[in-house]
Amino acid sequence: MPGFQKRSFDNPDELTTFERGEDRIVQLGELSFGRTILKPGWHWAEHIGPMVGTPTCQFPHFMMVASGRMRIVMDDGTVHDVGPGDVVDIPPGHDGWVVGDEPVIAYDIAGTRGWGKPPSPGERMLTTLLFTDIVDSTPLAQRLGDARWKELLGSYYKTTRLALDRFRGHLIATTGDGVLANFDSPARAIRCAEGLISAMGGLELQIRVGVHTGEVEVTAGNLRGLTVHIAARVMALAGPNEIFVSATSRQLVSGSDLGFEDRGEHSLKGVAEPWRLFAVVSTPG
Numbered sequence: 001m002p003g004f005q006k007r008s009f010d011n012p013d014e015l016t017t018f019e020r021g022e023d024r025i026v027q028l029g030e031l032s033f034g035r036t037i038l039k040p041g042w043h044w045a046e047h048i049g050p051m052v053g054t055p056t057c058q059f060p061h062f063m064m065v066a067s068g069r070m071r072i073v074m075d076d077g078t079v080h081d082v083g084p085g086d087v088v089d090i091p092p093g094h095d096g097w098v099v100g101d102e103p104v105i106a107y108d109i110a111g112t113r114g115w116g117k118p119p120s121p122g123e124r125m126l127t128t129l130l131f132t133d134i135v136d137s138t139p140l141a142q143r144l145g146d147a148r149w150k151e152l153l154g155s156y157y158k159t160t161r162l163a164l165d166r167f168r169g170h171l172i173a174t175t176g177d178g179v180l181a182n183f184d185s186p187a188r189a190i191r192c193a194e195g196l197i198s199a200m201g202g203l204e205l206q207i208r209v210g211v212h213t214g215e216v217e218v219t220a221g222n223l224r225g226l227t228v229h230i231a232a233r234v235m236a237l238a239g240p241n242e243i244f245v246s247a248t249s250r251q252l253v254s255g256s257d258l259g260f261e262d263r264g265e266h267s268l269k270g271v272a273e274p275w276r277l278f279a280v281v282s283t284p285g
Contacts, residue, residue, distance in 0.1 A: 068104030210235025
């Protein structure tokens with residue numbers, strides 16, 4: 001049997017930081033103890049979900065709340081409020097956020113490892129990708145000149161980032177005159193695309209957008225795999241101010257109030273089988 005052991009959260013074995021929070025873990029033999037601090041305004045779906053690529057937290061938690069208050073919403077719709085002194089067992093499949101102006105401090109002995117971390121390089125995750133591209137960007141850049149084009153691109157990327165924040169998207173990369181982003185939901189990706197097209201009108205720009213859902217491989221600061229390739233090809237087939245969606249993403253939003261027009265099957269370069277694509281039609285906001 002091991003003898004007396006002592007560890008401190010001031011010198012943790014693992015420290016994970018994320019927007020509006022941190023997670024410290026100490027190891028005592030085979031046991032892991034975590035202390036999580038969540039600042040006011042923290043929301044799992046906003047600050048963790050886009051990073052890990054799942055719609056809700058898929059880690060169990062057995063924890064004691066030391067201070068602050070938190071609301072937990074399970075995938076079945078049930079709502080639970082927890083506060084100081086509560087010991088709670090939270091199964092996988094939940095969202096949560098800080099309630100009020102006091103930080104939440106919780107001590108966790110289950111689910112503390114990995115819940116607030118993005119997938120490691122080489123891991124695969126299921127996500128929805130959004131590609132954008134400025135229509136006729138080359139002749140537009142030539143007509144405007146370098147200085148004006150650079151200024152316009154700056155406004156384009158600023159507007160895009162604001163839309164991604166609004167719909168919980170995560171910017172993966174810029175592509176010169178477009179972006180690659182991922183979302184925890186195809187519906188949010190499509191709503192973001194609609195918002196982008198509307199906002200680009202104020203910049204006198206037209207864009208095309210492609211949306212596709214599938215597994216990707218996580219690399220350092222990027223995503224790769226056939227899903228990325230398909231999403232790019234779907235975007236390339238869209239016309240000015242059009243949003244093209246793969247059949248996979250279309251099926252996943254069945255039952256929503258989003259509208260689609262069947263554009264038939266298409267051969268995608270570098271992809272063995274044809275894919276059925278859909279154009280998003282004007283729908284209620």
